[in-house]
Every structure is written in structure tokens, then in C-alpha cells.
Amino acid sequence: MTPAPRGSVRQWLAARPVAAGYILAVGSALSYGTAQFVARIAVTRVAPPLVTTAFALLFGALFLLPLGIGHFRRARRAPGKAWLFIVLAGLTAASGVAFMYSAFSLVPLVVASPLGSVYPLVAIGLTHLFLQRLERVTPRLVAGAALVVAGVVLVVVGSA
Known part of the structure; x- marks a missing residue:
């Protein structure tokens, strides 16, 4: 693996898009796996699945807000059809989380996670x-x- 230059991590990743894609995919797997483990505990010990889903998505949105704030101007200029896809992506992603968290409340994580994957x-x-x-x-x-x-x-x- 090539050592990172003195520039930013973003510059290093931009210069190596395939490596960046693999790194981000591994980060995604680590994040999803950890989130599912934590959610299983939450839905069995803390709150019902839909409450857990709502709060998990709320805190996730609050976490992402500062990271994406610089891109909002460009997104506002997007055509209506593009917004339709953004809304559909959000609705289907939220539904997927709700279904998965509901499954965690009914069957073991080691069954629900692979099936949902x-x-x-x-x-x-x-x-x-x-x-x-x-x-x-x-x-x-x-x-x-x-x-x-x-x-x-x-x-x-x-x-x-």
C-alpha cells in the first residue's frame, strides 16, 4: 500500500478511487455490523423496535448534518426528479432499518443479520x-x- 502523502486523507483517497472504495466498503461493514449488534441489545433491553429505529435514524441524521452541510446548496438546485430518488432512498432505507430492528426483537442476531444481508x-x-x-x-x-x-x-x- 502506498504511504499517504503529506496532504489530506481526502486528497489521498481522491487520487486512489478504487482503494478508497474498498476502504469505505470495509468501513461500511464495520459500521453496519456494530450497529446491528447494538440495535439487538436496544430492542431486547431498552425500547421497542420502531422507537429504537426512530432514535437511531434521528441520531444518525444529526451526526451526518455537519458533514454534509457544505453540499446543501448544490443539492437545493437539483431537479425535482433527483429529489424523488433521494426521498425514495430515505424511505426505503428507513423501512429496511425498521424491518431489521423488528427482526432483532424476534429472532437471534446471528439469524436475522445474514438473512437481511x-x-x-x-x-x-x-x-x-x-x-x-x-x-x-x-x-x-x-x-x-x-x-x-x-x-x-x-x-x-x-x-x-
């Missing part, structure tokens, strides 16, 4: 249907997705 299959299917000009769904990708499903089946059946 097959969401990339939905993204792959939607990409194939609607984004064919932007991204390709290859046979290799489909084979990898099938392995994910097989792994989830093994985890769920093995935990039953």
Missing part, C-alpha cells in the same frame, strides 16, 4: 432491470450472488 441480490436484480446502460450484471456476479444465498441458507438452517 442478502439485500445486494435485490440491488443486483434492480440494476439488471433498470441500469443496464450504466452497469453490467455478469454471469460471474450472478454466481457470486448464488454463493451468498447458499451461505445464508447454511447459516439460517444451521441456527434453527
Whole structure:
């Protein structure tokens, strides 16, 4: 790995977009995994799933607000269709969190988390249907997705 230059981390990441993507994906996995562990404790010991969801999303939004404040001017100028996608992304993400936290209150984390983690299959299917000009769904990708499903089946059946 190349050592970071004296410039900022942002400059280093901008100069290496693929490395940045991998680093951010690993950060995402660490964040999601930790959040699910903490949420399981919250929904079983502290508050009902929808209350936990509401507060988790509220605190998440408050955390992100200062990080994104500089981009709000540009976002305000976005066309209405772009805002539709932003709203849909927010609604579906919030629904996903609510469903997952509700699952945590009913079944063990080691079952709900892998089962809920097959969401990339939905993204792959939607990409194939609607984004064919932007991204390709290859046979290799489909084979990898099938392995994910097989792994989830093994985890769920093995935990039953």
C-alpha cells in the first residue's frame, strides 16, 4: 500500500478511487455490523423496535448534518426528479432499518443479520432491470450472488 502523502486523507483517497472504495466498503461493514449488534441489545433491553429505529435514524441524521452541510446548496438546485430518488432512498432505507430492528426483537442476531444481508441480490436484480446502460450484471456476479444465498441458507438452517 502506498504511504499517504503529506496532504489530506481526502486528497489521498481522491487520487486512489478504487482503494478508497474498498476502504469505505470495509468501513461500511464495520459500521453496519456494530450497529446491528447494538440495535439487538436496544430492542431486547431498552425500547421497542420502531422507537429504537426512530432514535437511531434521528441520531444518525444529526451526526451526518455537519458533514454534509457544505453540499446543501448544490443539492437545493437539483431537479425535482433527483429529489424523488433521494426521498425514495430515505424511505426505503428507513423501512429496511425498521424491518431489521423488528427482526432483532424476534429472532437471534446471528439469524436475522445474514438473512437481511442478502439485500445486494435485490440491488443486483434492480440494476439488471433498470441500469443496464450504466452497469453490467455478469454471469460471474450472478454466481457470486448464488454463493451468498447458499451461505445464508447454511447459516439460517444451521441456527434453527
